[in-house]
Every structure is written in structure tokens, then in C-alpha cells.
Amino acid sequence: MKKTTSHALAASALILLLAGCAGNPTGSSMSGMDHGAMPTGSATASSNHNAADTMFAQMMIVHHRQAVSMSDTVLAAPGIDSRVTGLAQRIKAAQDPEIEKMKTMLGTWGEPETMSGSMSMPGMLDESQLAELAGANGVEAAKLFLSQMIAHHQGAVESAKTELRTGSNPEAVQLAKDIIGAQQGEIDEMRLLLAGL
Known part of the structure; x- marks a missing residue:
């Protein structure tokens, strides 16, 4: 027993x-x-997101791509002040990796890179404004690029602030903070450059 x-x-x-x-x-x-x-x-934290995070990443990819395209345009134009071309190169160097980061985030979340339907993001240039930049050169092109990019960056800062208020994914929220810090600094720099041309 x-x-x-x-x-x-x-x-x-x-x-x-x-x-x-x-x-x-x-x-x-x-x-x-x-x-x-x-x-x-x-894995759970990185895939945890809400609709605001998705919209932020999808819209900011489009926004960043336009900034890179604008930078390419002014870099190809003749007679541009070296301070402006230097800024354009830095914008490209910063925004290309951020595009890849947002594409990766959307992939992790199981979300498409492009949004269904159409939504305009603040600061986006229309076709006529892009054509105007493409047709300019020298000081005119530099001034146009700076004034357009200031408005473009202001739109990105506005969208990033919306993400801070409404987003839930820590990585997306941190990216929004980074965008605000970097682009607000560039806005200040561009205003000074514009005043000196």
C-alpha cells in the first residue's frame, strides 16, 4: 500500500x-x-497596429517618393546653388530608407503598400507644380524647389503629428517623431536658404 x-x-x-x-x-x-x-x-508588438498606422505609412510612402522625385528634378537642373543641391541630396538620402522601412512595416502588418480609394495628403504637389519645377533652372529652379519643398515638408509634419495622436504601433509612432524632428529642421534651413537667394 x-x-x-x-x-x-x-x-x-x-x-x-x-x-x-x-x-x-x-x-x-x-x-x-x-x-x-x-x-x-x-512579433506581436511589431504586427500590432491600427487603421491610422496603416494610413500613415501608405500615405507617407507616396509623399516621400514625391520628395525624392522633386530632389532628382532640381539635381538635374543646371545652375543650382550648391547649398540647394546639397540639401536635395540629403533629403533623398533620408527619405529613401524611410520608404523601405514603411514598406517593411506594412508587409509585417499584412497591409498593402497602396491604399484603396484616393486620399490627398497635405503638401503634395499637383502635376502642374511638378511640371513648373521641371521646366525651371538656375536661381528660379532653386527658389521654386525650396518654396515647394517647405510646403511639402509642412504637410509631412502635419501628417506625422496626426500619427502621434491617433496611431498605436510603437515603430510607426517613433518614425513619425523622427520625421517631425528632421523635416522641421529642414524647413528652418530652407527658409534661410530661400531668403538668401
Whole structure:
């Protein structure tokens, strides 16, 4: 009788031990549980988003692409002040990687890169404004680029501030903060450049 009871207790202890190991693959208590949960936690955090995050990324990709295109246009124009071409190169260098980052975020979320339907984003140039920039050169092109890009950046800052108020994904919210900081600095720089041309 005692032997049977001992065997039953040992079996129960073994079952409890195995159940504990299954719940915690690392076999350790506190730190093991934290490390074991990290990959799942990270994946959940990165894919956790709302409609505002999706719209922000989709719209900002389009917005950034136009800024890169505007920069290419002024870089190809003759007689542009070197301070303006330097700024255009920096805008391209900053915004190309951000486009890739937003495309990756949307892919992680299972969202398309382009939005269904049409929504205009603040600061976007229309075809006639882009054509005007493409047809200009020298000081005229530099001034036009700066004035258009100031308005363009202001639109991006406005959209990024909306993301801060309404977004939920930490990575998207951080990107919005980065955009506000970088582009507000460039707006200030462009205003000074414009005044000096």
C-alpha cells in the first residue's frame, strides 16, 4: 500500500515537473520565462497596429517618393546653388530608407503598400507644380524647389503629428517623431536658404 502511494506521488511529481517544463522551455524560472516570451512578444508588438498606422505609412510612402522625385528634378537642373543641391541630396538620402522601412512595416502588418480609394495628403504637389519645377533652372529652379519643398515638408509634419495622436504601433509612432524632428529642421534651413537667394 505504501509502495503504491509512493509510486503515485512520484508519478504526480513527474507530471507536474514535465508540465512546468512544457510551459517554460528554458527550464529556468523568471529570466527563462522572459527570454522565452520575447520572440512572440516582439512579433506581436511589431504586427500590432491600427487603421491610422496603416494610413500613415501608405500615405507617407507616396509623399516621400514625391520628395525624392522633386530632389532628382532640381539635381538635374543646371545652375543650382550648391547649398540647394546639397540639401536635395540629403533629403533623398533620408527619405529613401524611410520608404523601405514603411514598406517593411506594412508587409509585417499584412497591409498593402497602396491604399484603396484616393486620399490627398497635405503638401503634395499637383502635376502642374511638378511640371513648373521641371521646366525651371538656375536661381528660379532653386527658389521654386525650396518654396515647394517647405510646403511639402509642412504637410509631412502635419501628417506625422496626426500619427502621434491617433496611431498605436510603437515603430510607426517613433518614425513619425523622427520625421517631425528632421523635416522641421529642414524647413528652418530652407527658409534661410530661400531668403538668401
